[in-house]
Amino acid sequence: MIPAAFEYVRPSTVDEALRALADGGEDAKILAGGQSLIPVMRLRLAAPSTVVDLTRVSELRGVREDGDALVIGAMTTHSDVVSDPLIAQHAPLIAQATETVADRQVRHRGTFGGALAHADPAGDLPAVALALDAEFVLAGAGGRRTVPAREFFVDYLTTALAEDEILVEVRVPKLAGQWGMHYEKFNRVAQAWSIVAVAAAVRREDGHIAEARIGLTNMGPTPLRATATEQALAGATAGADAIAGAAAHAAEGTAPSDDLNAKADYREHLARVLTRRAVTAAAGIQG
């Protein structure tokens, strides 16, 4: 369909973008890759008065190292993420999950920051950011602030971003020790969103699981950590039985919805099965 009429601004720096956002008032919207925003505008679910297009803000694009952290610019496209050597080295979970996002065309335009700022519960990257304890750097008129992942995702399609703020980058701590990671996605056709997915990062030490971080996709209005499973895994032997036992707690504290693809009880079941599979793969043992 055709979106409602809007003003269009294309700044080239973050400061210009912030000014454009402030000038645009309440109904101004940031446009990143447009893979979520344009469809909702075309369906007239959103009708921003001003669209601030970030595609020319080159400082927002790219991946770099900063001490103990990997810094991913908000405007780094999914396809850049998939092929980035630093991500492959320090956070392969991000690349693996991003590879499951949509199709080649969408990955070519869609961005890491856009996916996180959009905070679709069925989107694949929020749970990954949560599992990796990423930090979100937000720029506003009053300067920059950093928000941990646990506080960034507030509710359904709602984040800690204020209306006049821009997500500029995401800082992912480099993990020390022997970590294995796996993203286990469950959907019906190749280019679709997750019905449920599980992001797992597991640190092994002498045949044991020292630490596990597990993010759940689409098990509630925001991404969630499978806290009970993480606790059960801490210090457990890295074996099939222990993992299965811990994974049985994966749906605790979740609040999944009913839709065409799955009713809540089936989603809870999937969370348990997929958690077992994700942890098993991340721990590098035979299922």
Added chain:
Amino acid sequence: MTAVEDRPATAGPAKEVGQARRRKEDARLITGKTTWTDNLVLPGMLHLAVVRSPFAHAKILAVDVEAARSAPNVVAVLTGQDFKEEQGSIPCAWPVTPDMVNPGHPSVAVEEVNHVGEAVAVIVARSKAAAQDAVELVDVDYHPLPVVVDMERATGANPDLCHDHLDTNESFRWIFDAGEAGTGQNTDEAFAAADVVVRRRFVQQRLIPAFMEPRATVVQPQGDGYTMWSSTQVPHILRIMLAMITGVPEHKLRVIAPDVGGGFGGKLQVTPEEVLTLLVARKLGKPVKWTETRSESLMSAHHGRDQIQHIEIAADREGNVKGLKVHLLADMGAYLRLVSPGVPILGAFMFPGIYKFPAYRFDCQGVFTNKTPTDAYRGAGRPEATFAIERIMDELAVELDMDPLELRRKNWIGAQEFPFTTVAGLEYDSGDYDEATRQALELLGYDELRAEQQRRRETNDPVQLGIGFSTFTEMCGLAPSRVLGSHPYGAGGWEHASIRMLPTGKVEVVTGSTPHGQGHETAWSQLVADELGVPFEDVEVLHGDTAISARGLDTYGSRSLVVGGAAVVNAAQKVVAKARTVAAHLLEASEEDLQFEGGTFSVRGTPGTGVSIQELALATFAAHNFPEGVEPSLDADATFDPVNFSFPHGTHVCAMEVDTETGRVSIRKYACVDDVGKIVNPLIVEGQVHGGLAQGIAQALYEEAVYDADGNLTTGTFVDYLVPSAADLPHFDTANTVHEAPGNPIGAKGVGEAGCIASTPAVVNAALDAVRHLGVSDILMPLTPERVWRAIHQGGDGGDRATAGTNAYGGAQTETTTGVSTPESSLGGDR
């Protein structure tokens, strides 16, 4: 003086028929460098946008158009009140019973809306954007009425009514009884005497044709006439029907289907939007364009399938089938469109499949619900029938503890028994079911997969394996006009072609079968190249414009090659006969002494003499030296009316893995051997089979048009209406056996629908075969992972899905993509 190069008379070109020619139309279709209807821009052209009902059933109390009318660049806003005198009703060409109830189908609602997405007003503006903006400004006051969404409730006691002015939700009841028709025994007696009776209730979910190019129509008034371009499968039928509805005389209306991007039956229609575009152009005297959005297409272009099937099969203990009973509820949706009631009736003859049933009874109720009307969708009636028979054969095999293939073999028509008249009264033309099955098993690697299935069962593997069959036939080549007349369909089933020999020896072929992606231009060129002995490249195929192709009945029902191609061949043979007379004159020989080979006439036994048909074209154009009393033209036309249908058949075998932990099914291997008669172009045949398989598999696993309790379509975008892509489909192992159809000069049987008809039951049977030992005997389509998981772990058939759409795009349902939100609806009351 020759217009073409001399070619030795003996070495004609290799035969074109049978060659895997790449399609000559593809480059322009794929690059879009062609006239899709929406590409057309005419001077002064206005744009339409349609205001659609968010209610499934309501009275229209008032339509306030003032705000929309005064919006920028809006030229007019028109409602049902403006059109009620002139819009007539969308035609139903197939009144299946004399007392069929037809509520009448206004193009724009006047007093009552009966499904979400029904037109209530049209905006006419100077740009598409202006028209779309004004849609939101039209304020319609609705009084909601009870909504009918469930066919069983609609036909039960004291139902709510789909149409306020009718006293029933039943449109028709149509019965075929072989005993009464004299084509079989008494069904009740056959059942009473049988050792075993198996009864099942199958559900054919509602599907959406989902063609790639959305519908679009442009109308240009010219003098006292009109030219309409429309993305339609049926320009010829559309012209006649529009003339009858609107009173524009037929000869003042020219309809053009330019290149059309798919239809699958979904553009075999006279649509409300086509009528409205014409009426608006007539009212305003200006060119007008309407192009739909994908959301509009999903909710307002006609849907397909949607049947509840009660199937009963009777047999003796040894597995000889004794009788078949079918009771259908067929959902018409809210209105009858062009052939809505005919779809299940077309299927009526195919339920017995390839088996020798002595007794058969078919009973169908057409039911109204407050949903988008249903009509033809690839296979139209035959996939539904094939699914039912191929599923119930498996159920009978289980009941008898017999191998499903053994049961089929025992009952199918033997290769030596053709032509065979079935219990439904059809005369099957040719085939060899055993041979196709043998080859399909080999392609699949049947024995190894069975062994693996056994291993997986024994080790209790979480991933189980199953193998499913579909040994199918279908009736194609629609259709003998006399048969259609007896049913009683409103038109004939013939097809027309003409051939024009141009002075330079090039050839124009005009066909009445209007393609919408099938590759007619290539296949027809191959046919004509062989008949006339001219190069493939020298043939141009024209179609789709009623001013160029004056007579035609268009493309559907796997009819184009079988009926339309036959007309082309017959016309070409007439051209050759005329050319022979001219050749005899020029070569000073008698016609009987001429031979025609490789496009050249020569005198038998006199080497070195000869004149090519392309040279004769120029000689005819000049007409200087012409036989006495013969008109100077080689052109010819032909109309072919088949005497019988053709009956492609085949064996499809699917091997399916089922992850019992998650319920996910994935096709491990798929093999099929189809007999489509003579193959004119193997590449096109394979393409049609692949596309058909994709759609048939999609019905089994992915697609469903879901409505919630308020009659909102919750699969209103492609996020929720899941059309699989190549990434979701397996490799297909395909092959063919060839038993030519005796009923047409080509020997072809039709391939457009085969894959779609055959595959669905093979896929479902395979999934069931994988989990039957776990107590599962049926799973509703589509086999979503959730349903499969529930069937395995909770029993039953997987049950109904939740109706709410997924939350991607923030829940893509809005009142413009689906319908209205109430506390009851799955859209949520606070949207």
